[in-house]
Amino acid sequence: MNENNPLRIGLIGFGCVGQGFYDIVAQQPGLNLTITCIAVKTPGKARSLPAHRFTYHADELLADPELDLLVEVIDDAAEAFRLVSAALRRGRRVATANKAMLARHLPELVQLQAEFGGTLLYEAAVCGSIPVVRTLDQYFSHEPLRAVSGIFNGSSNYVLTRMSEEGSDYGPALAEAQALGFAETDPTLDMGAFDPRSKAVILAAHAYGVFLEADEILNLGIEGVSAADIAHAAAQGQKIKVVAGLYRLPDGRLTALVTPQLLGPESSLYTVEREFNGVVIDAAFAGPQFLQGRGAGGHPTGSAVLADVLALRRGLRYQYAKQATAPAVQLTHGLEIDAYVRHPDAGVLREVLTWLELPAEAVQTDVHGSFATGAVPVQQLWAWRKELRSLGVFVARQGEVRPVAATATFQTNEAVAALA
Ligand SMILES: NC(=O)c1ccc[n+]([C@@H]2O[C@H](COP(=O)([O-])OP(=O)(O)OC[C@H]3O[C@@H](n4cnc5c(N)ncnc54)[C@H](OP(=O)(O)O)[C@@H]3O)[C@@H](O)[C@H]2O)c1
Structure with missing residues (x-):
């Protein structure tokens, strides 16, 4: 897999973490990443980008064949699970920061990856910028x-x-x-x-x-x-x-x-x-x-999201090796x-x-x-x-x-x- 293939990203959530991630990507054009579409919740809210950049229907991103991967950084664990599990059912690659969702649904999310071939990474969900999930x-x-x-x-x-x-x-x-x-x-x-x-x-x-x-x-x-x-x-x-x-x-x-x-x-x-x-x-x-x-x-957590996006481009998946061996x-x-x-x-x-x-x-x-x-x-x-x-x-x-x-x-x- 080419380490610098252009990637088109669908971003779901544009709060503290979403904006931090957006900023980091904008400052590094050489990464060859494009945030094509951003889904948020509240119409009429003041934003740092023009209105045409946003949609209020995150489901549109899940179905968009032009997007190479999704970043889910919303603040609603139940809705995040609905979106991320639907994306994994489509075999998509997803990065998330939502620890509350993961703590509740990790077995199902691992199962969905095994069944449909998608990938979920979540370094940003634990200790912000510290690369502890991948290290373990x-x-x-x-x-x-x-x-x-x-x-x-x-x-x-x-x-x-x-x-x-x-x-x-x-x-x-x-x-x-x-x-x-x-x-x-x-x-x-x-x-x-x-x-x-x-x-x-x-x-x-x-x-x-x-x-x-x-x-x-x-x-x-x-x-x-x-x-x-x-x-x-x-x-x-x-x-x-x-x-x-x-x-x-x-x-x-x-x-x-x-x-x-x-x-x-x-x-x-x-x-x-x-x-x-x-x-x-x-x-x-x-x-x-x-x-x-x-x-x-925003920036420390956005940095962990970026690391996951680049890892997804390389085809990295979590191994959960100790489930099989221990x-x-x-x-x-x-x-x-x-x-x-x-x-x-x-x-x-x-x-x-x-x-x-x-x-x-x-x-x-x-x-x-x-x-x-x-x-x-x-x-x-x-x-x-x-x-x-x-x-x-x-x-x-x-x-x-x-x-x-x-x-x-x-x-x-x-x-x-x-x-x-
Ligand atoms: N903040 C941190 O430092 C940090 C660190 C590690 C992990 N996290 C995790 O990262 C996630 C995001 O946190 P945050 O601090 O960035 O939250 P936030 O600042 O409250 O922003 C949440 C964003 O999600 C959007 N949103 C909510 N429901 C949505 C829906 N149904 N569809 C589309 N967009 C939706 C909101 O839209 P509107 O803009 O329209 O309101 C907003 O843009 C959470 O799971 C959090 O636990 C955060």
Whole structure:
């Protein structure tokens, strides 16, 4: 396949990522890429290009035989799935950035590619500009991985960084992030760690050959974090970061969780600040590797979309090699973590101790009030995750996850078997 064949591209979505991608292509005419047609949603909206460049019917692009490939970068996961699955049914080549869609529908999308011969790439969906999907899928396709972990969400990392720099509370730091465009008006997906959980689902398919259900993964966010927690961490020379992790246990099972974590300077993630993301890949033979870069924004994410478009021109497809070669993986919550737990109301904190099987002696006090520390089963955190969130309890892990004697497992190999 000619690496510089002219390509005619249909672009669906012209928001932050769509415009970033358009800009990058416009600045590099030598790439021989033409964005022929752009589909958007809202007629009458002010645009940076003339009206004749746009259509309001994305389906027209799917059927256009003049287009060589499609780029889908809309903000509606259900509609994105309808469009991308219809395109794959036509055997088309598609690049997408939509992590929410992928986390929900990855097995079906992989199946559609196998059935109809199309290709879907999605580097931009995980950690913006960091080339982690392809690194896991291609480079580490046959190397067992001990862990893939990192800071997968720039919005919550921005808020934590500002709290740490200013000694400010969560509310003002979030308001600043929203004013600067680093956080959405509805911050739930980012601050509640739902977004990094979607990215963990996507990476698990490439790192371990397993399709996880997002709901099976414990996600604890930072809605309950306070200046007291940041000060507590700083007093020990640590920072709080939201760390998403996929960890292979010595018995071969996998655990996946996204929680705030207290990290010291020995961690590669300690210096990942503001809207940056970082990923640590701990490979069995290569050892640990660390990737850092911008996790969001028009140009960084558009750059990942461009890399996918050029890879599609070369005929690249994801291998999902570990689905074929690795034994089926089981997800387990039968682990425990050393937890740090705080809530300003002492009564709520006492109640939470019973949920988490912590003794009353776990409570300690510092200048900011009461908090508790101790070994907590991940299963209990998972079982009470909704209550912890709605009460604004802040929970962070300290150190690594470790197996406990009594284990609870989830079978997650049905989806893999269905594809065999
Ligand atoms: N922003 C980031 O930094 C970033 C990073 C990584 C991944 N992503 C992902 O990339 C995708 C796009 O994000 P974004 O930030 O660029 O969103 P955005 O700024 O809100 O823009 C969304 C675009 O999609 C268009 N759209 C929505 N529904 C449509 C439909 N049914 N048909 C055609 N066009 C439609 C909108 O049209 P109108 O212009 O008419 O409203 C708008 O142009 C999302 O899946 C997001 O999760 C974003």
